[in-house]
Amino acid sequence: MIRIENVSKWYGQARVLAGCSTRIAEGEVVVVCGPSGSGKSTLIKTINGLEPFDEGTIVVNGVSVGAPGTDLPRLRARVGMVFQSFELFPHLTVRENLALAQVVVLGRSRDEAHARGREYLARVGLAGFADRLPAQLSGGQQQRVAIARALCMDPVCMLFDEPTSALDPEMVGEVLDVMVELAGEGMTMVCVTHEMGFARKVADRVIFMDQGAILDDCPSEEFFGNRAGRPERAQQFLARVLSH
Amino acid sequence: MDFSVIADNLSYFLLGAWPHGPLGGAALTLVLSISSALASGALGLVLGVALATTHGPAHQGLVLALGFFRAIPVLMLIFWTYFLLPIVFGFNVPGTGTVVVALSLIGGSYLAHSVYAGIASLPPGQWQAAAALGLRRADALRHVILPQALPIMLPSFLNQWIALIKDSSLAYVIGVGELSFVATQVSNREMVYPTEIFLFVALLYFIICSSLELGAGAIARRYGSAEKQT
Amino acid sequence: MLDQLLAPKYVGWLIDGFYVTLAVSALASAAATVLGLLLCLARLAPTRWLAWPALAWLSLFRNTPLLVQLFFWYFGLAALMPQGLLEWLNTPHHWHLAFFGVRWPPFEYVAGFTGLTLFTAAFIAEEFRAGVRGVPPGQAVAARALGLRPWQVWRYVVIPQAFRIALPPLLGQYMNAVKNSSLTMAIGLAELSYASRQVETETFKTFQAFGIATLLYIGTVAVIELAGQWVQRRRPALGAVR
Ligand SMILES: Nc1ncnc2c1ncn2[C@@H]1O[C@H](COP(=O)(O)OP(=O)(O)O)[C@@H](O)[C@H]1O
Numbered sequence: 001m002i003r004i005e006n007v008s009k010w011y012g013q014a015r016v017l018a019g020c021s022t023r024i025a026e027g028e029v030v031v032v033c034g035p036s037g038s039g040k041s042t043l044i045k046t047i048n049g050l051e052p053f054d055e056g057t058i059v060v061n062g063v064s065v066g067a068p069g070t071d072l073p074r075l076r077a078r079v080g081m082v083f084q085s086f087e088l089f090p091h092l093t094v095r096e097n098l099a100l101a102q103v104v105v106l107g108r109s110r111d112e113a114h115a116r117g118r119e120y121l122a123r124v125g126l127a128g129f130a131d132r133l134p135a136q137l138s139g140g141q142q143q144r145v146a147i148a149r150a151l152c153m154d155p156v157c158m159l160f161d162e163p164t165s166a167l168d169p170e171m172v173g174e175v176l177d178v179m180v181e182l183a184g185e186g187m188t189m190v191c192v193t194h195e196m197g198f199a200r201k202v203a204d205r206v207i208f209m210d211q212g213a214i215l216d217d218c219p220s221e222e223f224f225g226n227r228a229g230r231p232e233r234a235q236q237f238l239a240r241v242l243s244h
Numbered sequence: 245m246d247f248s249v250i251a252d253n254l255s256y257f258l259l260g261a262w263p264h265g266p267l268g269g270a271a272l273t274l275v276l277s278i279s280s281a282l283a284s285g286a287l288g289l290v291l292g293v294a295l296a297t298t299h300g301p302a303h304q305g306l307v308l309a310l311g312f313f314r315a316i317p318v319l320m321l322i323f324w325t326y327f328l329l330p331i332v333f334g335f336n337v338p339g340t341g342t343v344v345v346a347l348s349l350i351g352g353s354y355l356a357h358s359v360y361a362g363i364a365s366l367p368p369g370q371w372q373a374a375a376a377l378g379l380r381r382a383d384a385l386r387h388v389i390l391p392q393a394l395p396i397m398l399p400s401f402l403n404q405w406i407a408l409i410k411d412s413s414l415a416y417v418i419g420v421g422e423l424s425f426v427a428t429q430v431s432n433r434e435m436v437y438p439t440e441i442f443l444f445v446a447l448l449y450f451i452i453c454s455s456l457e458l459g460a461g462a463i464a465r466r467y468g469s470a471e472k473q474t
Numbered sequence: 475m476l477d478q479l480l481a482p483k484y485v486g487w488l489i490d491g492f493y494v495t496l497a498v499s500a501l502a503s504a505a506a507t508v509l510g511l512l513l514c515l516a517r518l519a520p521t522r523w524l525a526w527p528a529l530a531w532l533s534l535f536r537n538t539p540l541l542v543q544l545f546f547w548y549f550g551l552a553a554l555m556p557q558g559l560l561e562w563l564n565t566p567h568h569w570h571l572a573f574f575g576v577r578w579p580p581f582e583y584v585a586g587f588t589g590l591t592l593f594t595a596a597f598i599a600e601e602f603r604a605g606v607r608g609v610p611p612g613q614a615v616a617a618r619a620l621g622l623r624p625w626q627v628w629r630y631v632v633i634p635q636a637f638r639i640a641l642p643p644l645l646g647q648y649m650n651a652v653k654n655s656s657l658t659m660a661i662g663l664a665e666l667s668y669a670s671r672q673v674e675t676e677t678f679k680t681f682q683a684f685g686i687a688t689l690l691y692i693g694t695v696a697v698i699e700l701a702g703q704w705v706q707r708r709r710p711a712l713g714a715v716r
């Protein structure tokens with residue numbers, strides 16, 4: 001589904017991605033973790049071409065992301081993305097947030113888009129909220145709408161960039177529940193997250209990044225079960241994250 | 245295009261009839277602008293502090309009075325001062341003075357709000373800390389509040405002064421011989437080169453105003469970066 | 475007491491002038507909003523072939539007095555135009571479109587409208603630019619992530635939000651347009667200030683002539699202010715999204 005080969009990226013002199021390679025199969029759930037500034041966001045955003053990269057290849061669903069002629073908007077329409085800061089469109093109601101890209105990108109009729117929106121809104125447990133504005137929702141509710149907005153586009157895979165980091169602790173659960181359910185339905189997912197409980201329970205694989213490089217990439221049972229076999233940086237990171 | 249008309253009248257554009265007659269042209273524009281800049285700055289500071297320190301009806305009355313000056317066209321205010329100043333003072337006020345009064349009132353009204361906003365943007369803890377040290381309100385204002393608020397206000401002062409320079413062209417309507425008046429005079433006399441004349445005059449204004457604007461931008465950037473560091 | 479009042483004829487002059495003021499400033503504001511948006515987009519364009527000329531244009535129109543610009547359009551442009559075109563512009567024309575008779579206005583209307591529009595547009599463009607800067611960059615990223623093409627990102631996500639942020643300063647610019655329209659009297663447009671001065675010279679009732687004109691200006695500005703407050707109150711604030 002997603003093939004990343006030797007991807008590197010520089011900001012001037014600073015190398016933020018250092019020869020990253022991995023493959024993500026259809027239906028697989030992969031958690032990406034690592035210290036702040038290690039390049040997780042940058043890597044996940046190269047997958048749908050939001051971040052250009054300087055070297056290497058990325059192929060998503062048969063489409064080469066970095067190739068000059070690639071129609072990136074068309075690719076992005078099939079790759080869902082959820083952001084740390086939700087990024088609902090504040091001038092549109094929930095219903096319109098869900099319908100916008102369906103109508104202007106996929107060319108669906110308004111009725112069709114609204115029907116689809118209703119369906120996914122119910123799936124994230126917010127059936128009665130279609131006419132609210134984002135500012136009238138809690139953070140957890142906004143993030144669930146953002147997930148529904150991405151699902152309305154019938155994505156072939158979903159990218160999550162720290163979807164629970166901006167949430168108050170009591171709202172983290174409601175968002176993770178939606179993600180767990182989605183994983184159970186066989187969605188291909190790449191999740192940047194520090195929620196190790198989620199990773200242990202749902203992820204098939206865990207990728208550990210540090211200083212732009214992928215230092216560890218293994219099944220999650222291995223990652224959590226064989227602590228001694230991890231690279232030193234990953235051990236330190238795990239010790240810090242799991243100690244709370 | 246024939247710009248020889250500019251060269252032929254250059255001294256008249258820049259200085260008016262001076263030294264053989266009264267000062268005019270671009271020099272008078274500068275005199276008008278600088279005097280109204282100073283007067284509007286002083287007025288804005290006083291009225292802004294008054295806005296920040298009054299409450300209730302006095303405050304409301306002040307807001308209303310300032311609102312009046314901001315709601316009417318500069319041109320109408322020049323008409324009013326032209327008509328009223330001689331009545332108030334009992335003697336004929338020269339056109340230059342009339343324009344300076346009108347521009348200062350308008351500029352002062354806008355600046356009063358900037359000063360007020362600048363003072364209001366400081367955390368209330370600053371007033372309390374000064375009071376806790378035993379400073380009276382006036383001393384707190386002078387030594388603690390204004391030194392912090394003035395840098396915040398500086399860009400809006402400069403922008404207001406740019407507006408004043410442009411508005412000084414309205415002195416034309418009461419026959420004050422500043423730059424735009426001189427331009428129409430020359431244009432009417434020569435009859436054939438209005439395009440060249442008004443382009444040149446626009447260029448003079450542009451040079452004065454845009455150098456001030458660049459200054460305002462530089463100060464805003466400098467202040468903005470200073471703010472980020474803290 | 476009665477002889478303090480203005481004769482109906484002169485009140486009529488002021489009312490006529492007021493209509494001209496309203497018409498010129500409304501038309502110029504509408505045109506300047508469209509032009510200002512285009513200038514703002516050009517100013518923000520990624521290619522310098524658009525951004526730099528837009529920057530120069532904006533700085534030129536913002537940093538020269540409206541009065542000089544009006545003189546330029548009225549006298550200067552007329553001198554540049556071929557004689558035939560100027561004569562055509564100066565003579566009245568009538569067209570009949572269905573039920574409406576359309577009349578080509580005298581040249582001072584054209585010059586006044588043009589000058590006020592171009593001047594106001596330069597300021598409106600800057601208000602829009604501030605509005606665009608007020609939209610968090612993550613919004614455009616999220617829109618792109620949904621597959622929107624660059625023009626769609628602007629059309630559906632950035633511009634609507636920038637518009638809302640820019641609305642209060644935009645209304646301020648419309649008020650300025652009303653006030654600035656008074657300068658068109660210098661090129662002979664018979665708007666409110668022109669009429670008040672005419673009434674004053676005819677009747678010597680300075681207080682009444684300027685007083686009525688001043689009240690009409692204040693009233694117009696107040697109506698725009700109230701309309702703005704009404705719109706702001708009626709629609710829910712975007713609020714903090716987090
Ligand atoms: N626009 C940018 N310019 C320069 N450096 C950047 C930029 N964006 C991110 N970086 C750098 O790239 C590195 C990786 O950032 P990021 O992918 O956001 O890390 P993470 O998501 O793991 O916290 C960081 O060191 C950051 O400072």
Ligand SMILES: [Mg+2]
Nearest residue numbers: 040041042162
């Ligand atoms: Mg990140």
